[in-house]
Amino acid sequence: MRNATGFLAGLIFGLGLIISGMADPAKVLNFLDIFGYWDPSLAFVMGGASLTAFIGFRLVWRRESPTFNSRFDVPTNRSIDAPLLTGAAIFGMGWGIGGFCPGPAWTSLAMGSPGILVFLPAMLLGMMAGKRAKSLPLFARREV
Amino acid sequence: MEPAVLTEFTPWLSFLGGSLIGLSAIMVMGLFGKIAGISGITNALIGLFPGQSGPDDRDWRLSFLFGLIAAPLALMLLSGSFPQQSVPTNLVGMLIAGLLVGIGTALGSGCTSGHGVCGLARLSTRSLAAVITFLLVAILTTTLVRHVF
Numbered sequence: 349m350r351n352a353t354g355f356l357a358g359l360i361f362g363l364g365l366i367i368s369g370m371a372d373p374a375k376v377l378n379f380l381d382i383f384g385y386w387d388p389s390l391a392f393v394m395g396g397a398s399l400t401a402f403i404g405f406r407l408v409w410r411r412e413s414p415t416f417n418s419r420f421d422v423p424t425n426r427s428i429d430a431p432l433l434t435g436a437a438i439f440g441m442g443w444g445i446g447g448f449c450p451g452p453a454w455t456s457l458a459m460g461s462p463g464i465l466v467f468l469p470a471m472l473l474g475m476m477a478g479k480r481a482k483s484l485p486l487f488a489r490r491e492v
Numbered sequence: 493m494e495p496a497v498l499t500e501f502t503p504w505l506s507f508l509g510g511s512l513i514g515l516s517a518i519m520v521m522g523l524f525g526k527i528a529g530i531s532g533i534t535n536a537l538i539g540l541f542p543g544q545s546g547p548d549d550r551d552w553r554l555s556f557l558f559g560l561i562a563a564p565l566a567l568m569l570l571s572g573s574f575p576q577q578s579v580p581t582n583l584v585g586m587l588i589a590g591l592l593v594g595i596g597t598a599l600g601s602g603c604t605s606g607h608g609v610c611g612l613a614r615l616s617t618r619s620l621a622a623v624i625t626f627l628l629v630a631i632l633t634t635t636l637v638r639h640v641f
Contacts, residue, residue, distance in 0.1 A: 353523050354552030358559020359566060361516035361528065361605075366567055366575045368509020370604075374497035374578035380634035387499045393510035394608060400514025401613035405521055414525035416552070421525045422614065425601075428621045435600020436607070438592050440626035444633025446580060446589025449604045450597055451530040453590075454560045456577065463579035467590040474594020475531070475538050481599055 350416050362455040368393040371455050373447025373463075380444055431487040435478065442474075497578040517610050524552055529606020531597035533557065596626075 362371075369375040370393050378387035413419055443449050448456070448467055456464045481487065520528035526549075533553045568574050580586060597603040600622055602611065607626075611619020 350523075350552045351555040353519065354555035355559040355562075357516045357519040357523070357528070358556035358561075359563055360512050360519070360559075361530075361556075362560040362563025363567060364509045364512030364514075364516060365560075366509070366563060367512065368506045369499070369502055370506075370509065370513075371564075371575070372499070372577040373580060375499045377580075377634055377638075378497075378499045380630050381638055382631055383635050384638055385498065387501055389499070389502045389506040392503045392506035393513070394604075394612075396507040396510025397513040397517070397609040398510075398612040400511045401517040401521075401609055402615075404514065404518030405610075405613050408518060408522035411522070414521065415523045417523075417525035417549075419525055420521065423527065423601075423616070423618075426616075426618055428618055431599050432601065432618060432622055433625050435596045435598070436622040436625035437596070437629045439596025439600055439603060440629030441633050442589045442592025442594075442596055443604075443626065444630035445637060446586050446593065448579075448589065449530075449593065450534055451560065451603070451605050453593070454530065454534070454557055455563050456579070457561050458564050459574065459577060461577070461579040462583060463581060463586045466583045466586045467593075470587045470590025471594040472534070472538060474591040474596075475535055475598040476594075477591075478595040478598025479535065479538070481595065487599070 353415075361451065364397070365452050365455050368396075371452040373452075376443070376447040376449075376452075380447075431482055434487075496580075513605070513609060514613070517605070517613070520556070521610075524549065527606055527610045528556075529602050529610060530560070531603040532601070532606050535598055600626075 365371040369389050378385055379390040446467055453468050517528040520526055536553050564575050607619040607622040
């Protein structure tokens with residue numbers, strides 16, 4: 349059941365990405381191009397998703413524990429630190445160039461464009477590098 | 493300058509699709525007690541490679557990714573046509589973009605789903621700071637790429 353429900357959750361997430369337009373880099377880049385041809389649609393994706401999750405999280409948190417886990421495992425780190433802001437800035441650069449963030453990148457795999465076949469392996473390599481960078485002395489202070 | 497591809501303003505479809513993304517995040521929280529962050533889920537899988545360690549709940553994360561990959565195929569079965577998208581064709585640009593997205597989301601512990609959708613829904617100021625940062629930098633980057641260089 350863990351795997352079946354996990355698959356279903358991923359499927360719904362992917363359908364949401366495609367239906368909303370979030371999985372189309374052209375739409376993402378036109379959203380980010382506020383000084384040019386601006387397509388504000390993606391603000392409605394973020395709005396719809398956050399609002400739905402805001403209500404739904406509070407409903408599921410009323411339960412003692414999640415279905416397949418002993419407790420809700422919500423991030424406890426509250427610090428706005430150098431790895432967070434540096435990482436977010438680097439991510440923003442990549443998002444602004446390619447129009448893909450990680451979810452749409454996975455969902456686009458089966459659509460098989462040359463761009464995604466280059467982007468996805470590069471993203472995985474980048475994640476491995478980013479994981480290592482996180483333990484550099486520059487970023488390794490004040491760990492939780 | 494005109495964009496390479498014109499797109500249509502789709503507030504209702506985007507809101508509906510966003511609600512599905514939110515529903516998925518609620519399922520992941522209700523079922524597994526976790527944040528539905530795609531970079532985090534992917535990162536956990538990278539632990540599969542030698543020399544790296546990951547969390548013990550890889551099974552559902554892998555299933556989730558399979559679901560994510562299967563979504564366009566499911567949509568094709570339902571509607572009869574493959575979803576449309578327009579991916580940049582500059583492959584060097586896409587290579588650099590992929591590397592930056594990978595490094596940035598691993599270092600910053602999240603992306604549009606983890607910090608964006610789930611973080612904002614939890615009213616996390618840490619996630620809000622990340623979202624503001626990546627949105628501003630992405631807008632700046634797109635502006636430079638399209639209108640300056």
